[in-house]
Amino acid sequence: xxxxxxxxxxxxxxxxxxxxxxxxxxxxxxxxxxxxxxxxxxxxxxxxxxxxxxxxxxxxxxxxxxxxxxxxxxxxxxxxxxxxxxxxxxxxxxxxxxxxxxxxxxxxxxxxxxxxxxxxxxxxxxx
Numbered sequence: 001x002x003x004x005x006x007x008x009x010x011x012x013x014x015x016x017x018x019x020x021x022x023x024x025x026x027x028x029x030x031x032x033x034x035x036x037x038x039x040x041x042x043x044x045x046x047x048x049x050x051x052x053x054x055x056x057x058x059x060x061x062x063x064x065x066x067x068x069x070x071x072x073x074x075x076x077x078x079x080x081x082x083x084x085x086x087x088x089x090x091x092x093x094x095x096x097x098x099x100x101x102x103x104x105x106x107x108x109x110x111x112x113x114x115x116x117x118x119x120x121x122x123x124x125x126x127x
Contacts, residue, residue, distance in 0.1 A: 008042060008121040011105060016048055017056075017116045022108040024072060025061075029104050030122055033066070035097040040123045043107075044088040045081040048115040052084045055110045056118065058091075062100040072106040084116065097124075 011030070017023050032039060045056045059075030079091040095103075109116040 005040070006124040008040075008123045010119070010121050012107075012118055012120040015118050015120075017107060017109040017118055019109065019114055020112045022072065022106060023118070024106050025104040029063070029066075029069075029102040031066075031102055032097040032124070033101045035124050037097060037125060038094040039097050039103075040125065041078065041093050041095060042119075042121045043079050043081065043091045043093075044119040045084045045091075046088045046117050047084055047086050047111075048117045049086070050114050051086060052109075052111045052114050052116055054083070054112065055108075056081045056084065056116050057108045057110070058120070059106040059108075060095060061104040061106055063102045063104070064100060066101040069102075069104045072108075075106050088119070 043058050058079040059077050061069045061075045063069045081089050
């Protein structure tokens with residue numbers, strides 16, 4: 001048996017999220033209907049102009065049918081990066097794609113003063 005890893009596909013690249021604000025994916029959802037197993041995610045976070053003083057949180061909003069996604073407050077927390085500096089801090093993680101059809105993401109910046117710069121990518125794997 002061999003394992004095949006796909007290349008990383010960007011969802012966000014250097015997206016600015018204002019202080020005490022969030023980004024919600026509202027189109028171009030990640031189709032995982034043919035994925036058996038996990039997808040890999042890479043979250044990069046940095047303070048836009050200064051070190052962040054609070055958390056940046058990544059949540060997944062899965063869909064069983066490809067059309068209905070849960071709200072952000074019902075999303076599944078995947079990663080929290082606390083007090084990121086002005087250079088990217090990276091979190092690499094995996095998410096079990098079973099039994100979902102599509103995924104949408106939500107990223108919140110809890111810092112009440114500073115904007116965050118965020119990048120998010122994913123890749124699939126197969127056996």
